[in-house]
Amino acid sequence: MRYVVIMAGGSGTRLWPLSRKGTPKQLLKLIGGRSLLRLAFERARRLVPDDRILVVTGAPYLDEVAADLPEVAPGNLLGEPEGRDSLNAVAWPAAVLAHRDPDAVIAQLTADQLIEPLDAFVEALEEAFDVAEADPRNLVTLGVLPTSPHTGYGYLHRGPALPGFPTACRVLEFREKPDAATAAAYLASGDYWWNAGMFVWRATTVLDQLAALEPDTHAKVSELAAHPDRLNEVFPTLRKTSVDFGIMEPVSQGATDARVVAVALPIQWRDMGGFASLAEVLAADPAGNVVDGDGVLMDAEGNLVINTVPGHVVSLTGVSDMVVVHTPDATLVTTLEGAENVKALVAQVASQAGARYV
């Protein structure tokens, strides 16, 4: 049967003070009162019934995830005792699901982006499930059609098409964050897609790859699936590495008899990496101001104002292109450009004002 695993981890300091150690960005109700996680869940339920949707997140966030997604049974919420990078956010759920259902096929989805249109997303994932089910050798990765020579994304080099599928093709190579000239050449060639960081595969297939490439991880996640009570003891000992380094790149280079297949994800995606991207997504008034919460602006243009505190008014005058974020215990004032440095500011806030603010 088909399952979805939603990955919702990370601390998201780039959206501080909205995001905190205890509230990563996927849990923030940024989009019309809904969180990125909630939006990911709504996408997932277009693919499978609610009881086959799992969420893997940090253990400290389990309560908030449960509150945000009451439809997900507690047994389907996987809380990592500590972050051990993406290989383990993939390996642990695969072992858990293989233990429940040896025929499980898993779509491993992210919750970091806004994705539109939804129908195209669903159609692409259906194809990816079909490809994964058609051949136990197939590890499917989703590829977004690039719209710019972005240097911050990973790229997939597309190879021969898979007969019988609308978009599926072999992947020749993974390329992480190219320089600007390379990215421009990739875009011009039409042979490269952005690596969406979403995967579809049989649970047994990904576990077989682990057994071959990361045998220690394979043994440990299998142990965790059989003995969930050993989580806090075993999980922190997992080797910390990414799914790209641990599985996808070696398999694409022929390290096992599996193969990496890409399926096109013909969507607009917006990575919610910081306030600048958030400002692009939210609706602006005629003066170009985005105001979420109580705000009064006079002689002000192109500002992003987020105020999460009812009964408090945030007011701006004579300023443009500012980011002002007000929360119960912390206020950020910066520019759209300066917002890129929020991560460094958060470190200074922690050392200067106290760790309780971050």
Add this chain to the structure above:
Amino acid sequence: MRYVVIMAGGSGTRLWPLSRKGTPKQLLKLIGGRSLLRLAFERARRLVPDDRILVVTGAPYLDEVAADLPEVAPGNLLGEPEGRDSLNAVAWPAAVLAHRDPDAVIAQLTADQLIEPLDAFVEALEEAFDVAEADPRNLVTLGVLPTSPHTGYGYLHRGPALPGFPTACRVLEFREKPDAATAAAYLASGDYWWNAGMFVWRATTVLDQLAALEPDTHAKVSELAAHPDRLNEVFPTLRKTSVDFGIMEPVSQGATDARVVAVALPIQWRDMGGFASLAEVLAADPAGNVVDGDGVLMDAEGNLVINTVPGHVVSLTGVSDMVVVHTPDATLVTTLEGAENVKALVAQVASQAGARYV
């Protein structure tokens, strides 16, 4: 005997959201945790004992004034039921004190400025008291030696010196807010002082002027002195006018047999009219930032940050010359330049977010 009346009225919207309808700027603890009113009181007690210091303020502020100045007896706090301009803030206390002590001599002082050095202030006021006591015709006004051709102040045109006093001289004319060329000529001539808006006079002398020039006001404040219980009924019927228009200008033009005398006030004064002047007064760090309360600044220069909320951190990065003011229910973000428009912003906040914020 000598008395001091401190005038502490006005709503002070130009320091919003620090100042509110319920908290005028004189009550804000801006200067090392002390209010402008408190500083004025500390000046006053250099002149007279605490029990001879009165404060005239708006009735809504009486509780806050009492809390700020516990040394002042309730009977010495005069709360105006509504603002009726400066003539009545002078006339009412004069009538009250004349009723208590027919020989009362009053220094009527403001609480809007920072004044340094204190010793020079005390010496000037002692001279002013001496001048007022020397001749019942003398109405003494204090004159600040101008340091710039300021067009926002009133000017005193100095006439012949009064024999026997260090600085006292007759006043030939009052001139309100001159244009720039006139102000420059005044400064160059050396014959003009800034009108400090502070006065020293016998209570009976100022009441005699009122009887001659504003008989209705004279009758009403005399009635109030004898029957304080009629305050709410009578005070709102007082003619609304300034002490300059009501007394000082007509007397300087020979309307009565009294005379206006100026005494030099050789001080630095800083009018706390807005955030720009506040930023000049408070101590800046090496990057030119003035931070009052919990604030964390990174890559930020020349900013004024005032945060009145303990347990809340205000953080800035990538910005310069900003004004950020955070209070429990309102936050202001503007530039030092834009702060000039705060009064207009406050009107918009009241209409758009609610009158409770102003």
